[in-house]
Amino acid sequence: xxxxxxxxxxxxxxxxxxxxxxxxxxxxxxxxxxxxxxxxxxxxxxxxxxxxxxxxxxxxxxxxxxxxxxxxxxxxxxxxxxxxxxxxxxxxxxxxxxxxxxxxxxxxxxxxxxxxxxxxxxxxxxxxxxxxxxxxxxxxxxxxxxxxxxxxxxxxxxxxxxxxxxxxxxxxxxxxxxxxxxxxxxxxxxxxxxxxxxxxxxxxxxxxxxxxxxxxxxxxxxxxxxxxxxxxxxxxxxxxxxxxxxxxxxxxxxxxxxxxxxxxxxxxxxxxxxxxxxxxxxxxxxxxxxxxxxxxxxxxxxxxxxxxxxxxxxxxxxxxxxxxxxxxxxxxxxxxxxxxxxxxxxxxxxxxxxxxxxxxxxxxxxxxxxxxxxxxxxxxxxxxxxxxxxxxxxxxxxxxxxxxxxxxxxxxxxxxxxxxxxxxxxxxxxxxxxxxxxxxxxxxxxxxxxxxx
Numbered sequence: 001x002x003x004x005x006x007x008x009x010x011x012x013x014x015x016x017x018x019x020x021x022x023x024x025x026x027x028x029x030x031x032x033x034x035x036x037x038x039x040x041x042x043x044x045x046x047x048x049x050x051x052x053x054x055x056x057x058x059x060x061x062x063x064x065x066x067x068x069x070x071x072x073x074x075x076x077x078x079x080x081x082x083x084x085x086x087x088x089x090x091x092x093x094x095x096x097x098x099x100x101x102x103x104x105x106x107x108x109x110x111x112x113x114x115x116x117x118x119x120x121x122x123x124x125x126x127x128x129x130x131x132x133x134x135x136x137x138x139x140x141x142x143x144x145x146x147x148x149x150x151x152x153x154x155x156x157x158x159x160x161x162x163x164x165x166x167x168x169x170x171x172x173x174x175x176x177x178x179x180x181x182x183x184x185x186x187x188x189x190x191x192x193x194x195x196x197x198x199x200x201x202x203x204x205x206x207x208x209x210x211x212x213x214x215x216x217x218x219x220x221x222x223x224x225x226x227x228x229x230x231x232x233x234x235x236x237x238x239x240x241x242x243x244x245x246x247x248x249x250x251x252x253x254x255x256x257x258x259x260x261x262x263x264x265x266x267x268x269x270x271x272x273x274x275x276x277x278x279x280x281x282x283x284x285x286x287x288x289x290x291x292x293x294x295x296x297x298x299x300x301x302x303x304x305x306x307x308x309x310x311x312x313x314x315x316x317x318x319x320x321x322x323x324x325x326x327x328x329x330x331x332x333x334x335x336x337x338x339x340x341x342x343x344x345x346x347x348x349x350x351x352x353x354x355x356x357x358x359x360x361x362x363x364x365x366x367x368x369x370x371x372x373x374x375x376x377x378x379x380x381x382x383x384x385x386x387x388x389x390x391x392x393x394x395x396x397x398x399x400x401x402x403x404x405x406x407x408x409x410x411x412x413x414x415x416x417x418x419x420x421x422x423x424x425x426x427x428x429x430x431x432x433x434x435x436x437x438x439x440x441x442x443x444x445x446x447x448x449x450x451x452x453x
Contacts, residue, residue: 030054092126095211096172099124133213140168140175140208141217157224164189164204178205183262185221192234193225195264238265306348313349314382315411318404325401331390335367382411 030051089102104119128136144165148155153162162185164177177187180203185191200223208215238261249256257269317338324334339357342350356374360367368390375387385407393400 090121090123092123095125095128095132096170097125128211128213130213133210134215136168136173136210137208137215137217140173143169144206155219155221158185158191158221159193159224161191162189162204162221164206173208173210176207176209178207179203180205184223190237191223192237193223194234194238194261196223196225198224235265238262242267310348310352311380311382312415313347314380314386315408315415317349318386318408318411322401322404322408325404331393331400332367335371382414 089104093100100123102121102123104121106117106119108115108117147163147165151163155162164187165175166177167174177189179185179187183192184196184200185202185204202221202223204219204221206217206219208217242258242261245258246255249258258267260266320338320341321334324337325331329337335353336357339350339353343354352374353371356370357367359365360370368387372387372391375383378384386404389400389403389407393403
C-alpha cells in the first residue's frame with residue numbers, strides 16, 4: 001500500500017499540534033480553577049504571568065524526568081542482559097566474596113515437544129585451597145608480628161601484657177590462642193610478672209583457621225621483669241585471685257585472710273575508713289547558690305501581684321466611672337471624685353491615678369492626656385482602650401458613659417475567661433498528686449509478687 005503524501009503531511013501536522021493543544025487545554029483548566037481568585041488582580045497579583053511561569057517550570061521538570069527515565073532504561077537494558085558466557089555465570093565466587101545467584105532458563109524437549117522453566121540458582125562460594133590458605137596464614141603471621149612491633153612488644157624480653165588478635169585484619173582468618181603457662185600469660189594476653197624471674201619462657205600457640213584448613217604457630221615469649229616494669233596490671237590480677245579465694249579460708253569462728261599472693265606479693269589488710277561527709281558542704285553550697293540566684297524572686301512576685309490587682313480593678317473602676325458620669329459629672333470631676341473616694345483603698349490603680357492628678361495640677365495639663373500617656377507606657381490593652389475613650393470623649397460625659405458601658409461588658413467577659421483558664425490550670429496541677437497516688441497504689445499491689453521472686 002502506497003502512503004499518500006498529503007496524508008503524511010497531515011499526520012506530521014497533527015503530531016506537532018497535539019502537544020500545543022494539550023498545553024492549551026491544561027492552561028484553560030488552570031484559569032477556570034483560579035477564577036475565584038480574580039479579585040486579587042486589583043491588588044497587584046498577575047495571575048496570568050504566574051501561570052506562564054508555572055507552565056515553563058513544569059516543562060523543565062518534565063524534560064528532566066524524561067531524560068532520567070531514558071538514561072535509566074538504557075542502563076537497565078545494558079546491565080540486565082544475560083551474560084554471553086554461561087560458564088562465567090556459573091563460576092563459583094571466592095570464599096571471601098559471598099554467594100552469588102544466576103537466573104537461568106531451562107528448555108527441555110523430546111519428540112518435538114518442549115517446555116521452558118525459569119530457574120534461580122544460588123551458587124555458594126568455594127572453599128579455600130591449600131595454597132590460598134597458606135598465603136592467608138603467612139599474611140596473618142606477618143600482621144601479628146607487625147602489631148607487636150607497632151606496640152613495642154619484644155617477645156625476647158616481655159615486660160607487660162601482649163596483644164593477641166582473634167582474627168586477621170580482613171576477618172578471613174580466625175585465631176585461637178593457647179598458653180603453656182596460663183598463670184603467667186593468659187589466653188587473652190594478660191601477663192602476671194609478680195615473682196617471675198628474668199628468662200622464664202612461655203609458649204603462646206596460635207591456631208589459625210581458614211575454611212577447612214588450619215595451621216599452628218608457636219611463639220616463644222621470654223619474661224624480663226625489671227624495676228621499669230609496670231606492676232599495676234599484674235597486682236590487679238593477683239588481687240582478683242585473692243578476693244576470689246577468700247571463701248576457701250573461711251572457718252567456723254572467723255574469716256581468714258591471706259598474707260601474700262601466689263607469687264609472693266605481700267598483702268596487708270585494713271578496715272576501710274568511711275569517707276568524709278562531703279555531702280554536707282555540697283548540699284549547703286547548692287543551697288547557697290539557689291538562694292543567691294533567687295534573691296529577687298520575692299520582689300518579682302510582689303510586683304506581679306500588684307500588676308494583677310491593677311488589672312483586676314479596671315472593670316470595677318470602669319463601672320464607678322459610668323455611675324459618676326450618669327450622675328451628671330464631667331469627666332475631670334468624675335476622675336477627681338473617683339480618686340477621692342478610693343484614696344484609702346490601697347489598690348495600685350488609684351494610687352497611680354492620685355499621682356497623675358497631682359501632676360496634672362502642678363503642670364496644668366489635662367488629666368485625661370496624662371492618663372493616656374501613662375496607659376501607653378504601661379502596655380495594658382484594657383487601660384489603653386479606657387484612656388483612649390476618655391481622651392476622645394473628655395467633653396461629652398454622656399457619650400463616654402455609653403462607650404464605657406460596652407467596654408465594661410467586654411472587660412468582665414475577659415475576666416471571666418481568665419478565671420476559667422485558671423480553674424482548668426488548677427485541675428491540671430491536681431492531676432500530678434493523683435498520678436503519684438496511683439503509682440504508690442500500683443507499687444503496693446505488686447510488691448508481694450516482687451518479694452517472692
